[in-house]
Amino acid sequence: MSDTLTLPRRPRRLPPRLRRNPMAALALGLLLAIALAAIFAPLLTSFDPYETALRQRLQGPGNGHLLGTDSQGRDMLTRLLYGARTTLMIGCAGTAFGALLGGSIGLCAAFYRKLDGVLMRLVDVLLSFPSILFGLSLAAILGPGLDSLILAVGLSVMPGIARISRGAALSVMTQDYIESGRAIGLPDHRLLTRYLLANAYPPILTYTTLAFGDAILLAATLGFLGLGLQPPTAELGGIAAEGRAFLFIAPHVSTAASLLIFAIVLSFNLLGDALRDAGDRRAQ
Template sequence: MTDVQMADSGGRVWRPAVVIPLGILIAIAAAAMLAPLLTAFDPYETELRQRLRPPGEGNLLGTDSQGRDLLTRLLYGTRTTLMIGFAGTLFGAALGLTIGLCAAFYRRLDMILMRVIDVFLSFPSILFGLSLAAMLGPGLDSLIFAVGLSVMPGIARISRGAALSIMAQDYMAGGKVIGLPDRLLLTRYLLANAYPPILTYTMLAFGDAILLAATLGFLGLGLQPPTAELGSIAAEGRSFLFIAPHVSTAASALIFAIVLSANMLGDALRDAGDRRAT
């Protein structure tokens, strides 16, 4: 059976491969932002007499090792993890986009910039992020910086490749001949035409950023307790896997859903771009 296609009033075609993961991401983000309205529990108030209660009445997903409502902790932890992933991806995309466009536009800088990017790419992103986080120490700014620099090299590479194909077009050469300023050529012509593959890859990088942020939290290099964060919640529950598996399982499942949805959405956007190109 072929994919069901749904057209909106503007004539654009939406496929389930785009709508489903996008809907999941929006629902998770909305629940995290509306956490104070969705739960009456305090995410930081401990109640040791209620520790490690299983899912059930009163606590929909049970409680953690400090007696805190797990659903509440997950909602607030999702907010923190999404903020780190989004801010880190935004920072990495801005830096990578600038490097990639400048490398394609100013050819004399291409060799230098790309060799620097190759150095970054020689390290696995998770290992690079772990090293940066360990050097910079715990803190929100340090996490965003580490996550951003980890996703930046791939975005820079994609940006350069997309920009090079645009630089080969006649209108770019014509713009230089008639003396259009570099700022105008870079923004109105180069970026405006090269952004589709960059946007697609950035969506994939967002999934990597979320996974890296959760990994840092799991290893104790993220935000310190009692701050709610998905990776640290999963790490907290690993000591009680045999008596209270719901703590780690719920946090891990939420991380999995976010990363999978982001990757599926990125793949769908990439496939749509390939079809338009053909």
């Protein structure tokens, strides 16, 4: 018998309904604009995000500072650009870690049925904790720092991704090509990657996009509570927390950072909802 197996038909490209969704297009455009502005921050501003100028502290928008200055006289626009870079990096790294770990757990639970009970009970225990509370606990245990923050964010989003990936993989496991691959002796790693993952990834990708917003919000929350990156590192949650003491005399400090966090999280949620709706329509 031949040791090759014809791959199942690949999923179609992005559905036309998703491409025509104005909210998805707006969310994607806003995210790209924020990400590009954060990446090319040194080209967009001539100010140093960490250089203080106490004589110019808490100035309102104008006078050479488009969004004003913070409590140390630093340019707010510059701080926001560099803070967005840090927050997006934490969200990307944390979500990637959570998706890799959670996706692997879910796929293995569906593929190796003997491991299903053990892995899913562990996931159920983690899901019983609110993600914010779980992230706060991990950050408090691990201490401040970039690595511990990424780990806390990743472990917080991991259980939901594991549950979704298991459900998606179980539906793929019922297909004939999985049994055919086993019958001709394909190794497990090939079945897991080329057949199971290749056909179970759409719902995993959709949920991961939604989890991205949760990861950004969690990272900002930890920074706001002082459990994230420590000052003077530019990070959106930390910038918002710094402005709490000056809400009545300089509301622009906290307001600008909070609005940027809101825009990022809302954009990821809108994009995830659009992906989910497109997948539901395609399944009909």
